[in-house]
Amino acid sequence: GQNIDQPTEMTATEGAIVQINCTYQTSGFNGLFWYQQHAGEAPTFLSYNVLDGLEEKGRFSSFLSRSKGYSYLLLKELQMKDSASYLCAVSPGGYNKLIFGAGTRLAVHP
Amino acid sequence: GAVVSQHPSRVICKSGTSVKIECRSLDFQATTMFWYRQFPKQSLMLMATSNEGSKATYEQGVEKDKFLINHASLTLSTLTVTSAHPEDSSFYICSASGPGLAGGNEQFFGPGTRLTVL
Numbered sequence: 001g002q003n004i005d006q007p008t009e010m011t012a013t014e015g016a017i018v019q020i021n022c023t024y025q026t027s028g029f030n031g032l033f034w035y036q037q038h039a040g041e042a043p044t045f046l047s048y049n050v051l052d053g054l055e056e057k058g059r060f061s062s063f064l065s066r067s068k069g070y071s072y073l074l075l076k077e078l079q080m081k082d083s084a085s086y087l088c089a090v091s092p093g094g095y096n097k098l099i100f101g102a103g104t105r106l107a108v109h110p
Numbered sequence: 111g112a113v114v115s116q117h118p119s120r121v122i123c124k125s126g127t128s129v130k131i132e133c134r135s136l137d138f139q140a141t142t143m144f145w146y147r148q149f150p151k152q153s154l155m156l157m158a159t160s161n162e163g164s165k166a167t168y169e170q171g172v173e174k175d176k177f178l179i180n181h182a183s184l185t186l187s188t189l190t191v192t193s194a195h196p197e198d199s200s201f202y203i204c205s206a207s208g209p210g211l212a213g214g215n216e217q218f219f220g221p222g223t224r225l226t227v228l
Contacts, residue, residue, distance in 0.1 A: 033216070042203050042219040043154070087153060096142055096207045098217060102153045 002026045004101035006088050011107045012078055020073045020104045022088035030091040033098065034062050034073045037085045046073065046086075075106075083108045112138045114206050116220035123194055124228055131189045131223045133204030140206030143187040144217060145179060148201045160187055194227045201225075 003025045012018040024032070031050040035043035049055055049064035049071060061074040075082055088101040113136040123129050133143060142161050146154040158174075160166040160181035168174045178190040187206075191198055201224055205217035 035219075040201075040222075040224075042222045044219070045216060048216065096217070097144065097156060097159055099156070100153045105151075 002090075002092065002099045004088055004090055004099060006086075006101045006104045008102065009105045009107070011109065012075075014078055014080060014108055014110050016078050017074065017076050018078060018106065020075075020086050020088075020106070022071045022073070022101060024069050024071070024088070024090045024101075026090050026092040026099060028093035029066060030093040030096075032062075032064055032071050033089040033091070034060075034071075035087040035089060037087055037103065039085075043087055078108050080108050080110070082106065112206070112208070112218040114140075114204065114218045114220040116204055116223050118223060119221060120224045120226075122226045122228065125195055126193055129191045129194055129225060131191075131202055131204075131225075133187045133189070133206070133220050135185045135206045135208065135218070138206075138208045138218075139184040140187075140208045141184065142207040143181055144205045144207070145177075145187075145189050146203045146205070148203060148222075154203060157189075191225065194225070196227045199225055199227045 006022045033048050034046040037043040047062035054063045059076045064071045085103040085105050087103045089098040115134045117132045145157045148154050156169050157172045158166045158168045158179050160179050162181050162184050166179040181187040201222050203222045204220045207217050
């Protein structure tokens with residue numbers, strides 16, 4: 001079966017750093033995505049990893065270890081607008097479909 | 111970047127009626143489109159995958175006769191919820207895949223359609 005796990009909720013302080021973990025077990029692997037979703041809105045693309053290692057993009061970084069079935073999203077210099085749900089999604093291959101985790105609701109407070 | 115639109119953004123209908131939701135890729139050709147539904151505080155659940163000019167592939171547990179999907183062109187897919195009932199009330203989101211980042215695997219999401227069935 002397909003299984004993607006991530007924490008349900010996290011809180012952090014403005015200006016701090018937060019790491020959101022994701023573990024996965026899927027029938028195949030063709031890449032891992034992180035999306036940000038504000039309440040009532042569609043997800044927006046943050047990052048994509050298909051090889052092991054760290055991908056950095058501004059305040060956001062994403063790491064992947066395929067052997068461990070593990071990824072994390074690192075958010076630096078947190079801002080209030082970063083309060084949102086963060087969705088980990090895996091492409092198991094075939095028609096580019098994505099399997100989404102339940103999402104992590106991040107609350108950033110002053 | 112690639113833009114996907116959805117129409118309508120919000121719809122309220124009576125139980126037993128049918129509702130059609132349109133998903134359009136505005137500036138790229140979408141060889142594959144996906145339809146998701148999302149209940150409050152839950153993640154996206156893939157309903158079906160559609161490729162232009164062929165029948166949609168439905169996920170297990172999704173009734174293909176209730177959720178009709180048509181992908182008539184490389185820029186348009188429609189989802190019709192037939193004989194809608196209150197339990198069909200949800201946030202429906204489409205996405206499109208085509209030339210872009212992530213080796214072509216990236217999906218670009220529409221803004222979603224909030225369906226409320228009375």
